[in-house]
Amino acid sequence: MSDLEKTLSIIKPDAIERALENKIKEEFISNGFKIAKEKKIQLTKSEAELFYKVHETKPFYSDLCDYLSSGPIIVMILEKNDAVKENRKLMGATDPKKADEGTIRKEYGISIDKNSVHGSDSLENAKIEISFFFKDQQ
Ligand code: CMP
Numbered sequence: 001m002s003d004l005e006k007t008l009s010i011i012k013p014d015a016i017e018r019a020l021e022n023k024i025k026e027e028f029i030s031n032g033f034k035i036a037k038e039k040k041i042q043l044t045k046s047e048a049e050l051f052y053k054v055h056e057t058k059p060f061y062s063d064l065c066d067y068l069s070s071g072p073i074i075v076m077i078l079e080k081n082d083a084v085k086e087n088r089k090l091m092g093a094t095d096p097k098k099a100d101e102g103t104i105r106k107e108y109g110i111s112i113d114k115n116s117v118h119g120s121d122s123l124e125n126a127k128i129e130i131s132f133f134f135k136d137q138q
Pocket of ligand 1: 113119
């Protein structure tokens with residue numbers, strides 16, 4: 001038995017810039033996700049640094065935070081049975097070059113940095129990331 005879960009998804013600046021937001025949302029909906037909440041925002045660099053704090057020791061951290069704050073993003077709460085795992089499957093590998101056919105990153109991603117979408121990597125992080133963007137949610 002799988003549980004109904006919530007996960008956090010972000011449509012990143014490279015996808016918004018190329019007007020892919022509706023196509024990507026349609027990917028989620030046609031794969032059985034409900035978009036329970038969504039908003040379009042632009043983060044400051046310090047907000048992006050807080051969001052990606054788990055990566056602060058990585059060499060790519062500063063560029064990553066510059067990039068995430070470089071333009072508008074769409075943050076969404078997605079709901080589905082096993083949402084965390086199902087979303088990671090639908091997104092594909094972090095590097096679009098390594099992503100399987102039919103995944104969002106394979107279809108739309110440009111590079112490991114401009115990989116079009118972010119998704120929580122565990123249920124625990126999903127809760128943290130959801131409350132980062134949607135203060136009233138668990
Ligand atoms: P995301 O799932 O949003 O989580 C962290 C992001 O760091 C990741 O997607 C990539 O876009 C970005 N990134 C840049 N370089 C690397 C790297 N070498 N390994 C993993 N992630 C990277």
